[in-house]
Amino acid sequence: MKLRRIFKxxxxxxxxxxxxxxxxxxxxxxxxxxxxxxxxIFGAGIGSIASQTAVPGENYQHFIFPGFLAMVIIFNAMxxxxxxxxxxxxxxxxxxxxxPLSRTTIFxxxxxxxxxxxxxxxxxxxxxxxxxxxxxxxxxxxxSIFTLxxxxxxxxxxxxxxxxxxxxxxxxGLVSSFAVYPLFLLAGAFYPLxxxxxxxxxxxxxxxxxxxxxxLRNVILGASSLPYLTNVAIILGFDVVLVIIGTxxxxxxxx
Amino acid sequence: MSMSxxxxxxxxxxxxxxxxxxxxxxxxxxxxxFGILGPNxxxxxxxxxxxxxxxxxxxxxxxxxxxDVVKHPSRVxxxxxxxxxxxxxxxxxTGYENLKLHALMYDVPMKEIDARIDRVMTLVDLKDRxxxxxxxxxxxxRRRMEIARGLLHEPKILFxxxxxxxxxxxxxxHMWKYIxxxxxxxxxxxxxxxxxxEEAENLCRRVAIVDHGxxxxxxTPANLIASIGGDISVKxxxxxxxxxxxxxxxxxxxxxxxxxxxxxxxxxxxxxxxxK
Numbered sequence: 001m002k003l004r005r006i007f008k009x010x011x012x013x014x015x016x017x018x019x020x021x022x023x024x025x026x027x028x029x030x031x032x033x034x035x036x037x038x039x040x041i042f043g044a045g046i047g048s049i050a051s052q053t054a055v056p057g058e059n060y061q062h063f064i065f066p067g068f069l070a071m072v073i074i075f076n077a078m079x080x081x082x083x084x085x086x087x088x089x090x091x092x093x094x095x096x097x098x099x100p101l102s103r104t105t106i107f108x109x110x111x112x113x114x115x116x117x118x119x120x121x122x123x124x125x126x127x128x129x130x131x132x133x134x135x136x137x138x139x140x141x142x143x144s145i146f147t148l149x150x151x152x153x154x155x156x157x158x159x160x161x162x163x164x165x166x167x168x169x170x171x172x173g174l175v176s177s178f179a180v181y182p183l184f185l186l187a188g189a190f191y192p193l194x195x196x197x198x199x200x201x202x203x204x205x206x207x208x209x210x211x212x213x214x215x216l217r218n219v220i221l222g223a224s225s226l227p228y229l230t231n232v233a234i235i236l237g238f239d240v241v242l243v244i245i246g247t248x249x250x251x252x253x254x255x
Numbered sequence: 256m257s258m259s260x261x262x263x264x265x266x267x268x269x270x271x272x273x274x275x276x277x278x279x280x281x282x283x284x285x286x287x288x289f290g291i292l293g294p295n296x297x298x299x300x301x302x303x304x305x306x307x308x309x310x311x312x313x314x315x316x317x318x319x320x321x322x323d324v325v326k327h328p329s330r331v332x333x334x335x336x337x338x339x340x341x342x343x344x345x346x347x348x349t350g351y352e353n354l355k356l357h358a359l360m361y362d363v364p365m366k367e368i369d370a371r372i373d374r375v376m377t378l379v380d381l382k383d384r385x386x387x388x389x390x391x392x393x394x395x396x397r398r399r400m401e402i403a404r405g406l407l408h409e410p411k412i413l414f415x416x417x418x419x420x421x422x423x424x425x426x427x428x429h430m431w432k433y434i435x436x437x438x439x440x441x442x443x444x445x446x447x448x449x450x451x452x453e454e455a456e457n458l459c460r461r462v463a464i465v466d467h468g469x470x471x472x473x474x475t476p477a478n479l480i481a482s483i484g485g486d487i488s489v490k491x492x493x494x495x496x497x498x499x500x501x502x503x504x505x506x507x508x509x510x511x512x513x514x515x516x517x518x519x520x521x522x523x524x525x526x527x528x529x530x531k
Contacts, residue, residue, distance in 0.1 A: 019347075095343040099360035
């Protein structure tokens, strides 16, 4: 297949995802307000008991902010996966699958489209964070965006993998919430992982969000358990695995 | 001698015990309008889905525009356009956006995309509505938009699965004229499925009457009507395709037509067996 065809195919799928995203204002609004809600209510509430014991020397709301950036990516990635199921239900998927595009091309377009949506929302939250006084610098903004970018590749792929396997929106909702909450809660967004019981610490190692949160904390707050580049390398490792599984899942996907 | 646009050899699709398409052998010539006439559940849509590579045959083969549907699905897909029975456009996008997405997927040259969208939307009388969100279209408008979309990449072969289902009689006739002129002007091969007798009679050069996944008879509408001229049971009025259908299948097509709920049930059953 010609390279031009592949790029145009990827652009086509991306074009559609982004158009739909921009048209659904409710999604944009909820994606911004949910993390803010957590930041203020949860952050202030738990912060009042956690700040002295859990993270000495840190403002608790600043401590959990990287977790919310990761959260926006996680929730959006799952939302994107749900679109695959929805497209199948309303028959739009037929139009895409009958086009002369390889499934791999379609998958790549979906990943790029999902990443664009997720990053756009994370960026808005990031700028709200700056306004709220999270200690960002120009340099840490750039590195945060890069971190979110590579984190989104894997997570959007994960959402698409679930979407490719699920046939009903209900099934998708069930499975994706099984994925979302462990991903989010095991990532150390609310508490330092070093205080956790042993079995839970083991599980956190298998959560890509752990490394994203740690990397963001390193960049924004200057404190982390692993060096930044180690985190980046591990996130990229997750990306490679999830993109490969996603490509396979799309190739075997039935209508 | 004209080249064959589509050839099927013992094309078969089974769902467990149910044989949806049973050893189908047809040869459709390049440039003809070919009709597949039959009641719901006769295997029309299943046949189309196999020919457009969305469904794998259980056995048998088919070539479309000279390419094998199993071995070279992407070459087949480049050659065809299809208008599905159920709406398959994104109703959160505008008509224009749906067509642009299609043009990109089918590698229409970038410089030509807007001009072509203009042209096909003019053909289906939707040019002044093309920047409206599809949600605001009526059923007929959406169908016309999807027909325009099927033509956008100028396919050699166009599949129309029940193109006029759910349209009012006026729009239906308008659509027939339109399909006819297209086939002539673009020298396009058109395969359409229908359970409307008049549609098969007025539009198609040849018609295959299918029932229970098999071809009961295949000929020109005129020959089909002439072939049962001697049948006493239909001599009381002028013979039409309804009589032809009754003669070859032993029942009236209306028996299986049912209401919308029946259609919905039939559709759900197919979906469920697809998912197995």
